[in-house]
Amino acid sequence: MSKWPMRTMRGLLCAVAAWIPSSAVADDFDVAKLSSNLDLASLSDADLSARSITVFHMGDLELTSGRIVASDPLVGPDRSAFVRTVPPGNYPVTLYEAFGRIAAASLRFADGKPARWELALVPDQDIASLKGDEFFGYPVDAGLGCYMDVDTYPLIQEREQQVRTQKSSSDINYYDDVLAPEIKINDDKYVMHRPVAGKRGNVAVFWSGWGDGFYPVFWGCDANDRPLVLFTDFGVTENADGRHEPGEG
Template identity: 55%
Template sequence: MLQSVGLAAAVVPSVALAASWDVTQASSNLGVFALSDAELAERRINVTPIGELELPTGEIIACDPLISGTEMPTLSRRVKPGHYPVSLLETQGRVAVAVLRFRLGTPVRWELATLPGQDVTTLKDDEIFGYPVDGGLGSFMDKTAMVLMSEQLDKLGADQNYYDDVLAAEFTPNQDRFVMHRPVAGNPLNIAMFWSGWGDGFYPSFWGLDAAGELLLLTTDFGVLEDADGREKK
């Protein structure tokens, strides 16, 4: 069993890690990005583009958007400010992997996404860093978007909640699977929100890099795929 470390302590099912901690052992699904369209189809994995994410500061938060707030730290790595496409890998009627793509290419090296103060060299063989999900959702956002959403949360009445009173109507057209949510109408700042696999849990994110060390993508694995395959095991 793989232990989670950091924002929350929980246990999530995964593969056993080798004696020397290896990021590729933390997920058996990183190879999915090397598959062709035909191979994805054979493995019953559908790719769903959901829109472009605005990152005016390049400081990214990956989290359950319903249990986090303005105190949520950004990931240690920053990207060039801009707007970048988000897509979902779906299988078995679930969102299996969320992908924030910075440039084209197939990653040849992977890093576990960490927060400031987290050091992968301190991880034990069966531990990971990641984020806890308690509301069934994951997300990517710029830190400034979190501030906007927190301000909107503060405006809700005592008998209201953000999902039921704000998000539900936006999720409905997409079968409740995802939304590119704008906390403030007319403001381009948005948040990519999506189902978190089978629901609540603790999920790791990874940076994919090319041979020159340039960032290609950020991805969160929700543990639906196994060995980059969406077909149910017999």
């Protein structure tokens, strides 16, 4: 499923569902009404701290093709890459924690505050097809989100085969058999996972807010339409502020 009504999301997106009129069409689609947290990707660590947002710098994601996948890494690692691409390279991933949860994640390509934001789309998704309070995003059913290059999925398959061979069984669980020991080091919140040692291509895996749900991803671009950042909002905060839970005050 590639689109979802905003009322299905906890926290922020539940709160803002009423902001988008049922008559909204593509030309009127405003991502600021879908997420009030986009400033998280541009504020300094000091400013975020003042807003009770804890920052985790995960390290660099290796994009071998520049075609990016955002998904639940356990149930949707084969999800299509976004239509928009970036130059291959290594790019830093940052996580934003509030109320003990990972509230958002960003993948930064260049410095600067975005001049505009757009909803990230995969092939065959069309903003004009959205009705009422619908939006595009990705489903989470295992409590985790991720960023990775589309070329990394074959490495995950290779790691799965390695585990099957080691266990002499086709019955494996990628989380229990592979990810759990790695992510436990970071209090089960995140890990920069390398499926196959010695091979270029890793996966930024992180806790998805309050867990399972359906979450939007945004491109932040400069005035020349150059991507500066990719941002996932897990609906934990409002107005890029961790001092008050959504709905308070």
